[in-house]
Amino acid sequence: MSLLALNRPTPDLPHAATKPGREDLRHGARLASDCGARHRTVWRGRITRALAAGLFALVAGGCGSGARELIIPVVYVVGGRVVDATTSPISGIAGATISAETDPGVVAVTSDADGNFVLQGLPAGVHRLRATLPGRRTTVTYDFHVTRNLTNAVVPLFTDAEIDSVLAARGAPAWDRAQGLFGLFALKSTGVPLGDVLVSFAPSPGGSLVQTGEGKDPIVLVNAATGDFALSLARGGYVWDGPYNLALRPGIVLFAAPRARPNFNGFVFAARASGPPIAGALVAVLEGPTTGVTSTTNFLSQFSLVGLSAGRYVARVTAAGYLPTVSWPQALDQDTTLSQVIMPPDTLAAWSASAGGPAVDAARGHIAIDARAIESGAVLDGATVEVAPVAGAVGSASLPQTQGAPAVRLNLAPGLYRVFARAAGRNDSPATDSVVVRAGEVTTTRLDF
Secondary structure, three states: OOHHHHHHHOOOOOOOOOOOOHHHHHHHHHHHHHHOOOOOEEEOOOHHHHHHHHHHHHOOOOOOOOEEEEOOOEEEEOOOOOEEEEOOOOOEEOEEEEOOOOOOOOOOEEOOOOOEEEEEEEEEEHHHHHEEEEEEEEEEEEEEEEEEEEEEEEEEOHHHHHHHHHHHOOOOOOOOOOOOOEEEOOOOOOEEOOOOEEEEEOOOOEEEOOOOOOOOOOEEEEOOOOEEEEEEEEOOEOOOOOEEEEEEEOOOEEEEEOEOOOOOEEEEEEEEOOOOOOOOOOOEEEEOOOOOOOEEEOOOOOOEEEOOOEEEEEEEEOOOOOOOOOEOOOOEOOEEEEEEOOOOOHHHHHHHHHHOOOOOOOOOOEEEEEEEEEOOOOEEEOOEEEEOOOOOOOOOOOOOOOOOEEEEEEEEEEEEEEEEEOOOOOOOOOOOOEEEEOOOOOOEEEEEE
16 A cells, blocks of 8 residues: 555645635625614635625624624635545545534535545534445544645545455454554654654554554554544654544544654855755744744755744754855745855955945845746846845845856845845846845745746
């Protein structure tokens, strides 16, 4: 059994969180006005068209009822795929019914010809999916958190013969249908399964835990006691958000595929990406949802900020003999690897002197961009760092890129900037907002455009 083929993209999902059109809102407001009642809508987030229609019905039906407050709840979509994980490549299963056990109000859906499904209207919270299809054993998922739209849910369905064959092939005992059966793929944030994860349950459900150590094989607990349990996962270099609740039941397959939090990985080099590697540099989260995480580069100059919550991050790198360096803002929802450059003070000063630039002001910050041609990766001679026209940019100096030095903007007042790169003969690079500039430090990145 392999899960590797499960990392195929799902079709584009309809937005379960769209506001009603402007004309619809005006119409609703007119209805409220005609009734002589004052209505105040409190938007808690984006809403479905169905909820919008309900809103207008409430407004239209509110004549004479006086003022009221309408609270529109936030809802999300959960999309994914129903699969036969015993096939290679993994095949989707059409015609399966998928429902949210945790919310009977969510309309059940049927998987399409490729096994894909989209459940709409799940409120924020903990949810559990149930998949059924005649001729296959019912599967229920572990309890997972819904705080945003999810597109990568995986729900396998097996025949009894497939279950018996999979267990026998891995030396597991036969499944007593009066007891629980649990299958687990512990995933990296990228969706790649890890077979050597340490698995624990509270309380102990008994049964036989079968684990080959290979990522392609599921971790299986067979003939476990039925009831409610908590699952925890542990492995060096990865962090999961467990414990996860499990509801083991007789005759039903319980399946979990939790993803680890993303890791911010990278390498640190001196002066240029082709420069010597720097061991012993301290890398720390400067801004982001998860704070206080640090890493020190090893002899290969590698670092890894492990177990970060998804979000937008800025890292700071410090090393003896180098100017402190700040990374470009990085959206992080899965493992990401970057090359980070740090500069000796005399190198930055030498670049400025060779370009006829000013002295480096220690009370101000600097931006360095390695500007490259997107089609070839070639250095863009003459490229410059451009910042939005804000007060802090007044008096800063631009050093055009050469084959030996990146594009640099010197002596910016500390603060946040909108930044892009410019090179002759091509469109400007996309702009990045809220680039951090700190006094006496260099903010660096590579931009291909």
